[in-house]
Amino acid sequence: MSDESRLARSLVSEIHEVSAKIGRQVRLMEVCGTHTVELRKQGIQSLLPPLVTLVSGPGCPVCVTPSGYIDNAINLVTEGRADVATFGDLMKVPGASGRTLSSLTGSGRVKLVYSPHELVEIAKGRGHPVVFLAVGFETTVPTIVSALLEAREQGVHNLFLYTAFKTVPPALRFLLGNPSHGLDGFILPGHVSIIIGSDAYAFLEGIRPGVITGFEGMDMLVGILELLRQIQRGERRVQNAYPRAVKSGGNARAVELIERTLEPRTEMWRGLGPIPGAALGLKAWLSESDAEKTLGIPPAVDREPPGCLCSRVIAGMSTPPECALFGKRCTPDDPVGPCMVSSEGTCAAYFRYGSSR
Amino acid sequence: MKEKGDVRLEHGSGGALSRDLVEQLIHPLFKGESFPELLDAGPVENGSDIFMTTDGYVVDPPFFPGGDIGRLSIFGTCNDLSVSGAQPLAISLALVIEEGFQLEDLHRALGSAAEAAREAGARVVTGDTKVVPRGKGGGLYIISTGIGRKVFPLPLSPRRIEPGDAVIVSAPIGAHGLTVLAARESLPVAASLRSDVACLYPAVSALFPLRDGLRFMRDATRGGIASVVNEIVQGSPWGIVLEDAAVPVSDEVRTVASLLGLNPLEVANEGVFVAVVAGGIEAAALGILHAQPLGTKARCVGRVSAECPGVVLTRTRVGGTRVVDFPRGLLLPRIC
Amino acid sequence: MCLATPMKIEKIVDARRAVVSEGNVQVEIDVSLLKDPQPGDHVIVHAGYAIETLTLADAEERLELFRKLAELSGEAGSA
Numbered sequence: 001m002s003d004e005s006r007l008a009r010s011l012v013s014e015i016h017e018v019s020a021k022i023g024r025q026v027r028l029m030e031v032c033g034t035h036t037v038e039l040r041k042q043g044i045q046s047l048l049p050p051l052v053t054l055v056s057g058p059g060c061p062v063c064v065t066p067s068g069y070i071d072n073a074i075n076l077v078t079e080g081r082a083d084v085a086t087f088g089d090l091m092k093v094p095g096a097s098g099r100t101l102s103s104l105t106g107s108g109r110v111k112l113v114y115s116p117h118e119l120v121e122i123a124k125g126r127g128h129p130v131v132f133l134a135v136g137f138e139t140t141v142p143t144i145v146s147a148l149l150e151a152r153e154q155g156v157h158n159l160f161l162y163t164a165f166k167t168v169p170p171a172l173r174f175l176l177g178n179p180s181h182g183l184d185g186f187i188l189p190g191h192v193s194i195i196i197g198s199d200a201y202a203f204l205e206g207i208r209p210g211v212i213t214g215f216e217g218m219d220m221l222v223g224i225l226e227l228l229r230q231i232q233r234g235e236r237r238v239q240n241a242y243p244r245a246v247k248s249g250g251n252a253r254a255v256e257l258i259e260r261t262l263e264p265r266t267e268m269w270r271g272l273g274p275i276p277g278a279a280l281g282l283k284a285w286l287s288e289s290d291a292e293k294t295l296g297i298p299p300a301v302d303r304e305p306p307g308c309l310c311s312r313v314i315a316g317m318s319t320p321p322e323c324a325l326f327g328k329r330c331t332p333d334d335p336v337g338p339c340m341v342s343s344e345g346t347c348a349a350y351f352r353y354g355s356s357r
Numbered sequence: 358m359k360e361k362g363d364v365r366l367e368h369g370s371g372g373a374l375s376r377d378l379v380e381q382l383i384h385p386l387f388k389g390e391s392f393p394e395l396l397d398a399g400p401v402e403n404g405s406d407i408f409m410t411t412d413g414y415v416v417d418p419p420f421f422p423g424g425d426i427g428r429l430s431i432f433g434t435c436n437d438l439s440v441s442g443a444q445p446l447a448i449s450l451a452l453v454i455e456e457g458f459q460l461e462d463l464h465r466a467l468g469s470a471a472e473a474a475r476e477a478g479a480r481v482v483t484g485d486t487k488v489v490p491r492g493k494g495g496g497l498y499i500i501s502t503g504i505g506r507k508v509f510p511l512p513l514s515p516r517r518i519e520p521g522d523a524v525i526v527s528a529p530i531g532a533h534g535l536t537v538l539a540a541r542e543s544l545p546v547a548a549s550l551r552s553d554v555a556c557l558y559p560a561v562s563a564l565f566p567l568r569d570g571l572r573f574m575r576d577a578t579r580g581g582i583a584s585v586v587n588e589i590v591q592g593s594p595w596g597i598v599l600e601d602a603a604v605p606v607s608d609e610v611r612t613v614a615s616l617l618g619l620n621p622l623e624v625a626n627e628g629v630f631v632a633v634v635a636g637g638i639e640a641a642a643l644g645i646l647h648a649q650p651l652g653t654k655a656r657c658v659g660r661v662s663a664e665c666p667g668v669v670l671t672r673t674r675v676g677g678t679r680v681v682d683f684p685r686g687l688l689l690p691r692i693c
Numbered sequence: 694m695c696l697a698t699p700m701k702i703e704k705i706v707d708a709r710r711a712v713v714s715e716g717n718v719q720v721e722i723d724v725s726l727l728k729d730p731q732p733g734d735h736v737i738v739h740a741g742y743a744i745e746t747l748t749l750a751d752a753e754e755r756l757e758l759f760r761k762l763a764e765l766s767g768e769a770g771s772a
Contacts, residue, residue, distance in 0.1 A: 003756055008675040011763055033693055033694045043677020061693060061694050087740070088618075088689035102366065102687065114544045114617065114690050115741020117723050139695040140692060142726055143742040150709070191695030194737065194745045215697075217675035218759045225763060241762055244748045244755070245737055251745055254726050332685035333367055333374045343618070343686075344693050344694065354668075354680030545741070546720045608716030615698045616720070616738070692740045693694045 004218065011221040012047045018228040019049040026231055027053045027182055028224065029175075029316050031168060032137075032189030033060030033344030034215060040353035042217040044224070052228070055316040056349070058171055059189055061135050062089050062342035063314060064269040065164045068301035070095035073133055073162065077109045081295055082129035082160070085111040085122055090133055093341050096303045116147035123151055123159035131291045134161040139191040141165050141280060142254040145261045148289055160291035163281055165262065166269065168192050169200050170278035175315065176207060183316065185227040186210040190219070190242045195258075197250025201238045209235060214242040261286055268302050270338055271311030310337035313346050320347040327351060371579025371625065372684035376588070397575070398441035398505070406507040408443035410434060414499040419466060421540040423532070423551030426499055427470030429627060432556045433578065434503035435477045439561040440574040440630055442509030445477055449502045450484040455494030466497060477556045479503070509565045515589045517572040521636030522661040524597055525643065527560060527652050528553065528629045530582055531610035531621035538688060539613070546616050549609050553628030560649040561630060564642060570635040571642075577629045580684045583622040585631045586659075586669045587683045596665030599681060601673050603658045618691035623684040633661065697739040699747055702732050713738060 001009075019026070030036055036056045039045050045054060058064055070093050076082040084101065091102040091112065104110045111122055116132070123130045134144045144161065151159040168189060175181055185208055188201060193212045204210045209230035213223030223241045230237060240246050249255075258280070267279035282290045291297055304311065308330070309323035320326045320339065330336040332348050339347035367374045398410035412434050419426040435445040450470065454463065474481050511517070532553040539547030557576060564571050577585045582604070586597050606614075606621050614621045628651060634642045639657045646652030659671070669681040700713040702724070711724040713736065723742045724730040736743035749755065 004674070005676060007756060007759060007763075011759075012676065014763065034696060040679055041673075042675060043671075043673035043679045044675065046677040046679060047675070059694050087692050089691045089693050091689050092686055102689075112542050112689070114542070114546065114692075115722070117741050118545075136692070137694045139697070139739055139744065142744070143723070143740050146723065146725060146742065189695060191697050191737075191739060191744070215695075217673065217677075218756075221675060222759055222762045244758065245745050247745075251726060253728060254744065257726070333372075342693070343691050352680070352682045352685065354670075354682070546718065548720070549718050609718050612698065612700075612716035612718040615696075616718075618696045692696055 008218060008221060011218070011225055015052070015221070015225050015228060016049045018225065018232050019051045022051070022228065022232050025051050025053060026184040026228065027055050028185045028187055028227055029055045029057045029183045030187040031057040031059045031172065032192065033063065033342065034191070035187055035189065035213065035220070036060070036346055036349045037344045038215050039220055040349050042220065044217065044220050048224070052224070055183065056313065056346035057175070057316055058269065058272060058314045059137065059168065060342050060344050060346070061137055061164070061166055062093055063310070063338040063345045064166060064271065065135055066268050066270045066300040066302035067094070067096040067338070068303070069164055070101065071097050071099070072297050072300055073131070074099050074101060074104065076131055076295065076297070077104050077107065082131045083109045083111065083126055084131050084133060085113050085119055086133040087135070088112055089343065090135060093338070094335070096301060116144045119147045119159055120151045120154060120156060123156050126158065129158050129160055129295060131160045131162050131295065133164070135164045137166055137168060137192050138195040138258070141262070142195060142257050145257060148286070149261070152289065160289055160294060161282065162291040162297065165280035167264070167278050167280060169196070169203065171269070171275055173203060174272070174275045174278065181316070183208060184231055187223055187227065188212040190214040190246065193242065193246045193250070195251050195254045198238060198240045198246055198248045200250065204238050206236050210238045212240045212242050212246050214245065268300070270302055271304070271314040305336045308337035310339045313339050320350040323347070367686055370684070370687055371584050372686070375580070376683065396441065397437050398443060400507070408438055408441055408505045408507050409502065410437040410441070411500065411502040412437060414501065415495055416537060417495060418540050419462065419497050421537050421552055423536060424554035424627070425466055425469050426497060427466035427468070428473045429554050430499040430501040431470050431473035431477060431479070432554055433627060434501040435479055436557045436576040436630070438503050438505035439558040440513065440576050442513050442565070443505030443507045444562070445479040445503055445505045445558060447482045447504045448474060448479050450481055451500040452484065452486045453494055453498040453500070454486065454488050455496050456488055456491040458496050463497065473556070477558065508562070511569060513571070513573050515573050515593060518589065518595060518633050518661050519635070520595055520661050520663040522572055522633050523636055523639035523642070523657045524586065524599070524659040524661065525632045525634060525639060525646070525655055526582060526605060526629060526658050527632065527646055527655045529605040529607045529610065529654050530577065530626055530629055531606060531614060531624040533627040534581065534625035534688060535610060535613050535617070535619070538690070544617070544690065547613050550613060553626055555628035555651055557628065557630055557651065560646060560651045563645050563649050564632060567634060567638060567642060570638045572633040572635065574630055574632045577626045577631055579625045581621070581623045581625055582631060583681055583684050586681065589633065590667050590669060592667060594666050595661050595663060596668045596670065597659055598662045598665065599659035599669065599671040601671050603656050605654045605656045619688060622681065624688065636660065695739060697737045697744065699735060700738050702730055702734045702736060704732050705730060711743070713743070
């Protein structure tokens with residue numbers, strides 16, 4: 001057995017020991033969609049003792065974007081008002097109309113990008129407006145605004161952002177504001193924390209333990225172990241278990257860039273409703289690059305399909321199997337709600353990796 | 358499956374929906390007493406040793422690092438015959454060309470097909486050419502039908518597998534699908550990737566002497582390894598348990614897949630096959646493959662198990678377990 | 694919501710761009726979110742941008758770190 005396997009085994013056995021000492025059910029929320037997927041994909045879920053329950057949180061940017069946002073994007077193309085550029089994650093998401101962006105790829109007016117950096121050349125190469133579907137949490141936000149500023153610096157003024165940026169700390173505060181949240185601790189998102197820093201979670205101190213966790217199998221085992229140890233000792237601290245990447249103040253340049261270009265807004269989180277200050281929009285000095293303002297995009301409608309339990313799943317109040325549609329009417333190939341559509345939606349992760357609990 | 362509504366791109370991606378389309382809409386129309394199973398390659402009549410297969414090649418872009426649609430149309434069809442135990446003999450090529458496609462590209466693609474046929478020892482005996490108006494085609498589509506002679510005496514079928522049998526992957530996975538995706542979307546990350554498109558007959562036929570110990574083979578094209586292993590256990594009393602760390606993946610593919618948020622197990626290959634062999638002879642099988650130019654990195658990646666009927670599980674690097682599902686949806690890069 | 698890959702800086706191209714490598718793959722990315730990127734630095738790459746420099750990348754060191762992380766709190770008094 002390799003060193004790594006041996007270490008993994010001892011971490012798992014510690015987890016079981018500490019859970020037994022705690023002696024009751026504990027509910028840990030994995031905030032970040034990438035954690036939702038990785039915890040199951042790397043088999044961590046299967047190794048946990050029955051008294052430890054993982055609860056999936058709202059950190060899936062595709063899941064929490066209202067379906068009307070996609071319709072607005074599609075209409076930009078079909079009405080000839082702009083080309084649309086997007087990350088792959090949004091291509092298959094159905095709008096409230098049921099249409100997807102991927103159905104328009106043949107038109108040449110919907111462009112898949114891997115990196116926001118590509119937007120500069122894409123916009124240069126097209127004589128008409130290019131709207132980027134700017135969806136993401138704090139990890140992705142600085143990369144997108146960086147590309148926008150780069151375009152502007154090069155005199156490229158036909159690149160616009162249709163923003164749907166969300167932020168983690170206000171969303172966590174919102175969840176904690178519900179007295180029946182039933183959560184004992186938070187597995188905090190490692191890559192968002194690279195940007196915002198561990199200090200950003202100060203509001204958790206004394207309320208609930210939170211451990212900033214990376215994404216390798218070992219990272220997640222350590223993160224869960226540290227949470228359980230805190231719970232066992234009655235501690236409620238924020239701990240950084242990803243110190244090789246996360247600093248207390250985060251990435252200063254990225255934070256400065258965000259503060260210079262964006263301001264907190266209150267926007268709809270699909271399934272959760274409006275969360276105060278948990279979104280980011282372009283500041284006034286960049287409003288000519290704001291697609292909503294310049295291209296007359298209407299507010300995005302949010303329509304929940306009948307029978308869909310996503311709003312409860314996103315908030316960690318229900319698990320996918322508790323939804324009557326899960327696995328029957330709603331599957332990754334034929335999704336009803338956002339939790340199944342997104343590659344890191346909770347329902348998609350449960351379905352694909354066979355979560356048995 | 359409903360018989361109304363749109364055909365979607367997902368129906369062609371080699372995953373669960375593709376399977377549903379074939380099994381629920383297409384197969385029922387052609388199933389007969391003589392042919393209860395629709396196979397990748399099948400005998401022209403009951404008991405015949407003349408096998409036939411067909412495939413449509415619609416790869417976009419038509420030219421990519423490591424290969425092109427011409428080469429693919431020959432090798433892909435030969436590979437289907439090979440893994441069914443047949444030696445490829447003759448191929449037909451039907452071309453559907455979109456108005457405006459460049460003649461020199463057509464020449465290049467077909468020249469490549471001719472060379473591939475020579476390498477595969479198969480003759481292109483007939484073909485057809487159609488031109489469709491601009492906007493009604495995809496540049497160049499090739500439909501390739503292959504005829505071969507069955508030389509392996511037993512059926513190569515999932516029905517022959519037994520608990521304890523070993524699951525072998527012949528070569529490192531994921532190169533073709535990532536190469537084509539990166540070429541199509543002009544993704545900067547994949548400059549070092551090349552398609553693995555190759556003629557598998559020599560490596561495949563090298564296993565034929567294993568006789569009864571060779572249960573089943575399939576080339577892992579659309580949908581990748583994940584699709585093949587799920588097809589094997591679909592509706593079966595047995596399951597498969599894989600070992601994540603055992604699956605052969607090159608460093609390049611691992612890195613590019615990580616950058617694009619994709620899983621190599623689900624990515625298409627054109628030079629990789631899966632073989633299920635009797636438990637206990639996997640060392641012999643691997644020995645044979647390691648002596649083959651296309652099999653030097655073959656690995657045993659798992660076993661057939663009675664513990665999880667109809668399901669594929671994998672043991673992860675930290676010792677946990679998870680289900681390996683049919684691929685779902687389209688192969689698209691993600692940042693989340 | 695955050696897929697990211699650790700990679701190593703091979704060379705700095707200009708104020709914004711650098712070539713990074715990992716597993717025989719070389720790609721050009723944006724490093725303008727880093728304070729003072731240098732060839733040899735290990736960085737974490739998300740969507741074509743380096744979002745931070747990693748303080749260690751050596752496999753041995755990583756395992757040692759995991760061991761330490763797992764032990765330290767334990768010693769601080771578990772009972």
